[in-house]
Amino acid sequence: MNIGYARISKQDGSQSTQLQIDALTEFGIDREHIYEDQASGKKDDRPGLHACLKALRDGDTLVIWKLDRLGRSLRHLVNTVQDLDNRGVGLKVLTGQGATIDTTTPAGKLVFGIFAALSEFERELISERTIAGLVSARSRGRKGGRPFKMTTAKVRLAMAAMGERETKVGELCEELGITRQTLYRHVSPKGELREDGIKLLNKK
Incomplete structure (x- = not known):
């Protein structure tokens, strides 16, 4: 109904x-x-x-x-x-x-999945600013804070970004607050899920 x-x-x-x-x-x-x-x-x-x-x-x-x-x-x-x-x-x-x-419908669920990813990414903005501060501190020889972390929202956004030819990996990693190693453990250069990415998404 x-x-x-x-x-x-x-x-x-x-x-x-x-x-x-x-x-x-x-x-x-x-x-x-x-x-x-x-x-x-x-x-x-x-x-x-x-x-x-x-x-x-x-x-x-x-x-x-x-x-x-x-x-x-x-x-x-x-x-x-x-x-x-x-x-x-x-x-x-x-x-x-x-x-x-x-x-x-499958297509409608996909569209809403993008909304969900954006919502999750929105919740992470504050922590991302903190991570950016830690990156800056490390570049000056200071250490501390939590390690870089991949999340479901970042995986989805990385998949979309890596599927675009013009994406610069370094800029993407800086934007997401992760290392290249972390990125490539979860997503391939073509935007395809890798084992760690599959495990992370399956947790949700």
């Missing part, structure tokens, strides 16, 4: 969910299976979304008008969709930049 969710940000009546509802009903969703909220996407308290997520069952698909109707942030969006996937529920986006996302 397809279940729809619509949200607007303002509660003063200047906006309406009707445009979203029209798109959802045109897609074939019964009006009684469309949930609504009038709340900022940054708020946790969205009773319509909570009721919608509770109503979804294994084999159902959550349909939204645009990607930003669902998540408070990229991280929240990824976590929500991963939770749905664990429950056997798909996600389909009708329009906007996320319109290629349909996690009921």
Whole structure:
């Protein structure tokens, strides 16, 4: 079953969910299976979304008008969709930049996997700045801090980058905060997974 969710940000009546509802009903969703909220996407308290997520069952698909109707942030969006996937529920986006996302199809899952990788990479930015500082310190003869580490997000980004001819390995390693040895243990020069990369991704 397809279940729809619509949200607007303002509660003063200047906006309406009707445009979203029209798109959802045109897609074939019964009006009684469309949930609504009038709340900022940054708020946790969205009773319509909570009721919608509770109503979804294994084999159902959550349909939204645009990607930003669902998540408070990229991280929240990824976590929500991963939770749905664990429950056997798909996600389909009708329009906007996320319109290629349909996690009921292999291609749609691949697109969302890129979003997930970006979200994970976002979480690592602070630690990457720390690593960059350690690299600078080592170049001046100072030592300390944790060793370089490869993560699932870095593996996915390295695979994509190494598949491009113009990629400079040294710059990529500096960008990811890893050594060439670490890179090549996980990804081949053509962007193919190696044994360590396969093991790392299989842990997730």
